Amino acid sequence: MRIVPCSSFARLTLVATVWLCACGKAPVAATVPPADAAPAHSAPIPTTAAASAIARDARSADGTYIVRWLPVNGAIPEAEVFGIAIEIVRTDGSVLAKDAVVTVDAEMPHHGHGMNLVPTVSQLDPKGNCVAEGLLFHMPGRWVLAIDVEEGGVSERTQWYVDIE
Secondary structure (H helix, E strand, C coil), X not given: CEEEECCHHHHHHHHHHHCCCXXXXXXXXXXXXXXXXXXXXXXXXXXXHHHHHHCEEEECCCCCEEEEEEECCCCCCCCCCEXXXXXXXECCCCCCCCCCEEEEEEEEXXXXXXXXXXXXXXXXXXXXXXXXXXXXXXXXXXEEEEEEEEECCEEEEEEEEEEEC
16 A cells, blocks of 8 residues: 655546546455554554554645544554544644544545545544544545544645555
8 A cells, every 4th residue: 555645736636537437346455564553542643663654644735734644553454444543733833722623534536436434533632633433445446535624613634645455
């Protein structure tokens, strides 16, 4: 599996190709290289070398946040429900609002559909950590994982490509 942040040009390219592709493959998933220690549901993402090798981070669309995620069990299982640990920090160093809300979704732009499940996200802790459960990449191909942070009525998105082979 390959995971990369989405650029604006890449997002536009993906939207354009939605019109050219159709679904039709059997469910298969890939794994992320295993970590030595998977994070606990309430713990922040570990900063060990092994965890850093598979954790993915990117700046949000308007640059307000750095968002980092890691599969809870160290891997994305084959066509099975999984969770991700999420860490969010503001780039200006200020603390996230207590009422900040995080939502997670994923879609396959080339196929014109998203996940068959709606993930649930735990409340952010004071350090900006939460866990999203109930994700399912049910077929191979390019997925776009999106993590939205809503703070003060303004929502900002961070996205990654996740290629399931």
